[in-house]
Amino acid sequence: SNVEQLYDAVNASANAGATIVLAPGRYVLTKVKPGVGMRPNNGRLELQTDMSIFGVTGHPEDVIIDSSDPVNGPSFALGGGLGNGGTIRIGRGRNSVEWLTVIGGSNSAAGVQTDLVGAPAVLRVAHVVSRGSVRGIDVRNLGPAGIGRSVVIDLDDNEVFENTAMNGQGFRFVNSSADGASIVASLHNNRSHDNNQGFLISN
Numbered sequence: 010s011n012v013e014q015l016y017d018a019v020n021a022s023a024n025a026g027a028t029i030v031l032a033p034g035r036y037v038l039t040k041v042k043p044g045v046g047m048r049p050n051n052g053r054l055e056l057q058t059d060m061s062i063f064g065v066t067g068h069p070e071d072v073i074i075d076s077s078d079p080v081n082g083p084s085f086a087l088g089g090g091l092g093n094g095g096t097i098r099i100g101r102g103r104n105s106v107e108w109l110t111v112i113g114g115s116n117s118a119a120g121v122q123t124d125l126v127g128a129p130a131v132l133r134v135a136h137v138v139s140r141g142s143v144r145g146i147d148v149r150n151l152g153p154a155g156i157g158r159s160v161v162i163d164l165d166d167n168e169v170f171e172n173t174a175m176n177g178q179g180f181r182f183v184n185s186s187a188d189g190a191s192i193v194a195s196l197h198n199n200r201s202h203d204n205n206q207g208f209l210i211s212n
Contacts, residue, residue, distance in 0.1 A: 139169045147183075149183045
């Protein structure tokens with residue numbers, strides 16, 4: 010029911026395979042835990058293997074994940090020449106993100122991003138509102154770790170808008186420096202509007 014509980018739940022290794030259900034509220038992400046120091050993953054939410062995160066069914070506006078603070082918000086730099094990561098990162102096994110709103114900032118590469126590597130990625134992003142990042146939802150295989158990787162993803166009833174930082178994309182599908190990688194996607198009833206670009210597919 011608060012951001013510290015959210016971080017504890019997502020980052021505890023014992024919670025691999027868990028479903029995290031958030032109470033209504035605004036969860037403001039920060040790179041530093043007061044009195045402690047840098048948070049794991051510099052404050053980004055990176056789901057563990059087979060972990061899922063849910064807001065309030067029927068009301069994505071009730072749970073808001075906010076990474077927009079340019080000073081105190083998460084650090085998105087990934088290092089190794091890989092650029093920036095997103096606010097919520099998935100890709101390890103069966104991950105789902107559903108029924109919530111993500112508000113990113115100009116350094117957040119995406120509200121939801123799929124490039125974490127681990128167990129074969131079978132993913133679902135549904136009923137998510139994503140705005141304010143470089144991209145709303147970024148389905149990608151990235152760099153050497155993504156070579157030969159396959160992402161299977163279901164995108165259902167998402168709304169992405171006001172993603173206008175840099176080239177500002179609603180949705181992006183990309184294999185980037187990941188030879189032999191593939192993306193298999195099923196899309197239903199998604200809405201992309203008021204972004205710089207609506208939908209980019211690149212290999």
